[in-house]
Amino acid sequence: xxxxxxxxxxxxxxxxxxxxxxxxxxxxxxxxxxxxxxxxxxxxxxxxxxxxxxxxxxxxxxxxxxxxxxxxxxxxxxxxxxxxxxxxxxxxxxxxxxxxxxxxxxxxxxxxxxxxxxxxxxxxxxxxxxxxxxxxxxxxxxxxxxxxxxxxxxxxxxxxxxxxxxxxxx
Amino acid sequence: xxxxxxxxxxxxxxxxxxxxxxxxxxxxxxxxxxxxxxxxxxxxxxxxxxxxxxxxxxxxxxxxxxxxxxxxxxxxxxxxxxxxxxxxxxxxxxxxxxxxxxxxxxxxxxxxxxxxxxxxxxxxxxxxxxxxxxxxxxxxxxxxxxxxxxxxxxxxxxxxxxxxxxxxxxxxxxxxxxxxxxxxxxxxxxxxxxxxxxxxxxxxxxxxxxxxxxxxxxxxxxxxxxxxxxxxxxxxxxxxxxxxxxxxxxxxxxxxxxxxxxxxxxxxxxxxxxxxxxxxxxxxxxxxxxxxxxxxxxxxxxxxxxxxxxxxxxxxxxxxxxxxxxxxxxxxxxxxxxxxxxxxxxxxxxxxxxxxxxxxxxxxxxxxxxxxxxxxxxxxxxxxxxxxxxxxxxxxxxxxxxxxxxxxxxxxxxxxxxxxxxxxxxxxxxxxxxxxxxxxxxxxxxxxxxxxxxxxxxxxxxxxxxxxxxxxxxxxx
Numbered sequence: 001x002x003x004x005x006x007x008x009x010x011x012x013x014x015x016x017x018x019x020x021x022x023x024x025x026x027x028x029x030x031x032x033x034x035x036x037x038x039x040x041x042x043x044x045x046x047x048x049x050x051x052x053x054x055x056x057x058x059x060x061x062x063x064x065x066x067x068x069x070x071x072x073x074x075x076x077x078x079x080x081x082x083x084x085x086x087x088x089x090x091x092x093x094x095x096x097x098x099x100x101x102x103x104x105x106x107x108x109x110x111x112x113x114x115x116x117x118x119x120x121x122x123x124x125x126x127x128x129x130x131x132x133x134x135x136x137x138x139x140x141x142x143x144x145x146x147x148x149x150x151x152x153x154x155x156x157x158x159x160x161x162x163x164x165x166x167x168x169x170x
Numbered sequence: 171x172x173x174x175x176x177x178x179x180x181x182x183x184x185x186x187x188x189x190x191x192x193x194x195x196x197x198x199x200x201x202x203x204x205x206x207x208x209x210x211x212x213x214x215x216x217x218x219x220x221x222x223x224x225x226x227x228x229x230x231x232x233x234x235x236x237x238x239x240x241x242x243x244x245x246x247x248x249x250x251x252x253x254x255x256x257x258x259x260x261x262x263x264x265x266x267x268x269x270x271x272x273x274x275x276x277x278x279x280x281x282x283x284x285x286x287x288x289x290x291x292x293x294x295x296x297x298x299x300x301x302x303x304x305x306x307x308x309x310x311x312x313x314x315x316x317x318x319x320x321x322x323x324x325x326x327x328x329x330x331x332x333x334x335x336x337x338x339x340x341x342x343x344x345x346x347x348x349x350x351x352x353x354x355x356x357x358x359x360x361x362x363x364x365x366x367x368x369x370x371x372x373x374x375x376x377x378x379x380x381x382x383x384x385x386x387x388x389x390x391x392x393x394x395x396x397x398x399x400x401x402x403x404x405x406x407x408x409x410x411x412x413x414x415x416x417x418x419x420x421x422x423x424x425x426x427x428x429x430x431x432x433x434x435x436x437x438x439x440x441x442x443x444x445x446x447x448x449x450x451x452x453x454x455x456x457x458x459x460x461x462x463x464x465x466x467x468x469x470x471x472x473x474x475x476x477x478x479x480x481x482x483x484x485x486x487x488x489x490x491x492x493x494x495x496x497x498x499x500x501x502x503x504x505x506x507x508x509x510x511x512x513x514x515x516x517x518x519x520x521x522x523x524x525x526x527x528x529x530x531x532x533x534x535x536x537x538x539x540x541x542x543x544x545x546x547x548x549x550x551x552x553x554x555x556x557x558x559x560x561x562x563x564x565x566x567x568x569x570x571x572x573x574x575x576x577x578x579x580x581x582x583x584x585x586x587x588x589x590x591x592x593x594x595x596x597x598x599x600x601x602x603x604x605x606x607x608x609x610x611x612x613x614x615x616x617x618x619x620x621x622x623x624x625x626x627x628x629x630x631x632x633x634x635x636x637x638x639x640x641x642x643x644x645x646x647x
Binding site: 071072073074103104106132133134135136162163 | 225229232255259261265269270
């Protein structure tokens with residue numbers, strides 16, 4: 001009995017670890033307005049070697065939420081989106097960092113290690129609603145600032161990019 | 171003038187206190203200053219507004235360019251989309267400036283607050299004007315362009331101010347840090363110097379102390395040696411006195427014996443005049459014998475010999491025997507002696523001869539100084555609820571003046587007694603009494619007035635204190 005239960009537990013654990021996001025992620029062409037383009041060292045693409053997402057496609061990826069205040073806003077908000085780790089896994093990205101470019105051509109570099117260490121998300125929902133460009137949308141890189149005071153550092157703040165347009169894995 | 175080691179201690183302590191105080195002050199100043207620096211660096215984040223303002227200006231300029239492109243391309247839809255996107259981005263910037271952390275510091279930068287508030291109005295105007303924008307109508311284009319131009323001007327102004335403040339703060343911080351660095355170096359040098367001075371002081375002081383200790387040891391040895399010599403001299407003196415008294419007593423006994431033979435006319439009659447002479451010889455010899463006996467006793471005490479064996483006895487018996495001895499020893503007419511004792515026996519533990527001496531000398535003294543029609547009363551009774559014994563000898567004799575009393579009870583020393591001439595009024599007996607009472611741990615009081623008799627009171631504790639092995643006072647005297 002014990003052995004069977006052990007095997008079952010192991011299987012379940014493996015399923016959780018490997019399972020929710022399939023390794024080979026079939027990416028259709030976007031049908032809505034493109035919000036994010038990922039290029040560089042990725043295994044999955046849909047448009048000319050890049051992975052182009054509309055909001056609906058992003059929403060098919062596992063959703064991770066962070067409840068926090070940010071230095072650029074008033075009050076605490078609930079941000080939801082795809083975690084950096086899930087995005088890297090979904091695209092089979094093989095580099096060590098994302099080069100992030102925003103709509104205003106602001107640029108920053110986010111190391112993949114931040115994803116595991118801080119649970120960074122690429123948020124597209126703020127308090128349940130899609131984020132407009134006028135409010136840091138369509139994609140906002142959110143760190144859990146409230147749960148880790150050490151994140152209140154200039155280098156980290158610089159990586160928390162709003163109005164994200166594109167990523168390049170490298 | 172040499173400074174004593176204690177003064178060095180005081181000087182060292184004061185030096186330490188002064189240096190510590192100075193160092194504490196310097197450190198407090200440095201700490202406060204560091205805190206101020208820390209606050210300034212925190213504030214410096216606010217001046218990050220210089221960077222933000224720069225991006226704000228860039229975004230405003232890009233929006234202007236997008237407007238120009240739209241107009242130049244005669245209202246191409248994709249250019250309109252781009253223009254709208256740029257306006258959205260600018261809108262977001264104004265929101266961040268209003269509600270983000272930069273806003274917390276706008277009060278530091280002159281004009282930043284009003285500039286941001288004005289920008290909100292301007293971006294709202296732009297947003298409104300976009301709805302009626304027509305590339306063919308210059309007025310509608312101006313409605314977008316003018317607010318954007320003004321915003322570029324505002325953002326440039328804020329950017330410049332912030333950059334200027336940022337730069338001056340950095341320069342100031344650098345200067346203060348340099349000065350703090352100098353202060354710290356000075357403090358460290360001061361600490362090093364003070365530690366060196368202190369170590370020097372301590373070494374000097376410990377050397378002086380060691381020298382003082384050496385000197386003291388030499389002095390101490392010398393003092394001990396002298397004390398030993400004094401003790402030996404004292405003992406030798408007492409031994410000499412003892413031997414002398416003893417040696418004198420032997421011929422004195424012969425004088426007394428033969429004088430008595432002559433006085434009693436054992437071998438034939440003697441002329442009356444010779445009889446008177448021989449009576450004088452006999453009395454003088456007896457007096458001399460008594461003095462010698464007392465000198466012997468004192469010498470015995472001073473050389474530290476124990477008074478004898480301790481046993482339990484009845485005080486009454488000893489008192490009675492001592493008084494009888496006094497009665498029989500006294501020649502010529504004498505006053506009456508009464509003995510008053512309680513009916514029951516009074517057991518006491520001591521050397522009986524010590525008590526006997528006390529009673530004997532007190533009674534003998536009283537009898538000698540009391541005329542034949544006078545009265546002497548010797549009493550003994552329990553004292554302090556039976557915890558001790560009180561012996562009282564009262565006489566109706568001549569009494570003593572204050573000076574005589576002091577002389578009688580003066581420093582216990584044979585030398586004193588010998589030089590103070592044993593007049594018939596003051597004998598050595600009282601000092602022997604005093605000495606014996608001390609040995610028994612008791613108290614001796616003498617109440618007397620010239621012409622009104624004397625009361626001698628001796629109080630002895632039930633359990634006598636052990637006699638001190640050597641009485642240093644006797645040696646010192």
